[in-house]
Structure formats: structure tokens, C-alpha cells
Amino acid sequence: MILSFISLENEKLLNSIHVVRDFPEVFLDDVLGLPPKRELEFSIDLMPGAGPVSISPYRMAPIELSELKKQVEELLEKQMIRPSVSAWGALVLLVKKKDSGVRLCVDYRKLNKLTIKNKYPLPRIDDLMDQLRGAFVFSKIDLRPFLDKFIVVFIDDILVYSGSMEEHREHLRIVLQVLKEK
Template sequence: LNYTLSISTPMRSLVVIDREYQHCPLQFDDKIRSANLFPLDMYDFDIIMGRDWLINHRATIVIHTKSVIFVDLDKLEFVYQDSQLGLLAFLMDTSSDGPSLETHPIVREFSNVFPEELPGIPPECKVEFGIKLILGTQPISKAPVSSWGAPVLFVKKKDGSMRLCIDYRDLNRVTIKNRYPLPRIDDLFDQLQDAKFFSKIDLKSGYHQLRVKEQDVPKTAFRTRYGHYEFLTSSL
């Protein structure tokens, strides 16, 4: 061959081939057919006939009779039948897991960024969650316990369990809304033009990785029968 072929076998190994045996005679009873063959390092089968060869020689495999029907150009038909039938098959473990995230080079290099569980309060950084109030706003609750305590309630989920919800409606009424305009979908698609590589990062408990500004922590307070609590990280 003037080129090399890389063939993937059913055993998931790669075989590099640089030779071809042309016009090899194959005898089916008293009929002779020819084939161009590539040597494979497989000893379970003497020869494997591909789909192209079956099409070119008008051959049809009949599984239940263990026979092959050949149709000649002159429309004459003959049947080759052997006492043995070999099937090329392999098992695939569909339950095996895919590539592990831990094997990715970037994840290994920055393992502290991709923990399985959050180790604790996120470190201080330039980006923090803040709650801006309308000028002149007074606390919505009275001391001595908390000036911003919000009530809690439980809402039943679809599976029957209960979800803890904090009623921040009073706080929301005196909070300056984020007026940053949402991007138009057309503009987002325009930005993706000519892009070839895309990445996705799903932060574990992402909101809990964003610290609340120290001066805004009291505004996150909520009260329960067991006491008053405040969020040190974003609770949304």
C-alpha cells in the first residue's frame, strides 16, 4: 500500500495495516470468488467478509439456514451452505462510567477550585453579594433580636418533602433593583459567530460560593422558633 490504515477491532485495539493481498481466490463449493484482503492480528476467524464485498458479489446472508445466497450477473442463483456459522460480536459494558472529571488536566492542576464538597465559607474576594437599600430606609423589624428578621414558611414539594422558604418580601420592597438590561438572544448568537471552542463550568452550590458583604449580613436575617440566623453567603 502507498498509505497506512488504522483499523479499530471489536476488542477496542488499533491495528495499523500497510499491506493488501489482492485478488485472493475464495472457493464456495464449485464456485470461485476473489477478494482483496488485509491481514489482521486476529486468530478467531480465518476471514471476515465486509459489506462492500457482499454487495459487489450480490451475496445475501441467511442466518436461520446458515447459508449465503449468491446471484450471478446472468441472474443464476446458487446457495453456499456450511455446517458452521461464525458471528463476529463483542460485549460492551454499558454500565461503565464515562471519563472521570478528576482525570482532566485542568481539574488536576486546580483541584482546590473543583472540590467535591465546599470546605467552608468562601475566601474574601473582590466580588461580593451586596444589598443596596433605597435612601432613607429604616429597619423593617425592631430590636432587641434583629432589625431585619424575616419570617420563614414551609412549602410542600412534589415528592412530599418540605422546602424551607424565607419571606424577604418586606426587604425586597426597600431594595434597589438591579436594572441591568437582559441581553437579547440575537446579540448572544452574534457573539458566537466563528467560535470553535465552548466551555461550561457548573459551580457546586454556586450561590453559596459568593460571600455577602459584611455590612449587609444583618439584612439577610430570618427568624425561626429556634432562634435568629443570618447568611454569610448568598442564599438565592
């Protein structure tokens, strides 16, 4: 998990934030394996009559194929993925990152077309901004590195906001305790 800390008064380094030091297990450098099985099981509801979709892979250059193999082996080693014999299959591709590395991506658009959409509307941005009125301290927790690895969320950031530093420490402590327990 990556945490950005911003204060309108001044900026501080992550390790100087006392509440962050109290939750080292929440701020792992690397994730080894999937989390323990949870009580709630997630499933994807499909439209009636929808059958398995499997797409042939894109052709890749040898260097891309080598990188793909390396990343898949790393994910297998960390037990974040496992071999599958499912009738379902999605395209895998490599996307260039700003730092000149590559990110492994899975193209689930064909599956998405067959899913029954959840009816959870996103909040209006102006309503969200109204909630921030009067706040002076903000912490944004970026869960993107773990999205679809062991977290299912529809928006991958948590913004913690507070009117004072004292209030903010307590708000962060509450959020981090929940993340630690889950």
C-alpha cells in the first residue's frame, strides 16, 4: 500500500507519521501470497445464456514474451495466481509504464459485456468536494498495486480528511486498524 500525506501547513515524510509507524503490517513492501479465505465469497453474475469466452492471445515479440513469462512466474511464485484449466480466457498484454517498465494487464472487456452490472452509482464529485470543506489535513491511501490481486474495490483510493492534525491522527488510526483487521 502506498500512502501520500499532505498537509496545508507542511509536508512530512511517511516514516515520520507516528500513526503509520504503529501499523507496519499494513504498509508492506511486497505481498507474498493471497490473504486468508474470507467469510464473503465474491461472484460475477452473468447475463442469462452467457457462455464461456476465450480469446486467442495477441502475437508478442520475443522480448515481450520473455517479460510476460518472467512476470507470470513471479506471480506464481508469490502464489498470487495459480494455473487454470477454465473454459474462460482473457487476453494478456504488456503496457509500458512511465518509468520505462511494463505492467502486465488482462483485457476483461469481453467478460464485462456479459456481466450483469451492479447498481451502485458513484457519488457526485461536487458532493464529495462539499464534504472536504473546512478540512486542512489529507491522506490518500493508494490501493492500486493490490487491486485485483487480493482487494476488490471499485474506486482504488481512500482519502482521509480532517479539520486538524489531532483529528487526522485519530481518523488515520481508525482506517488503518480496519485495514489491518480485514
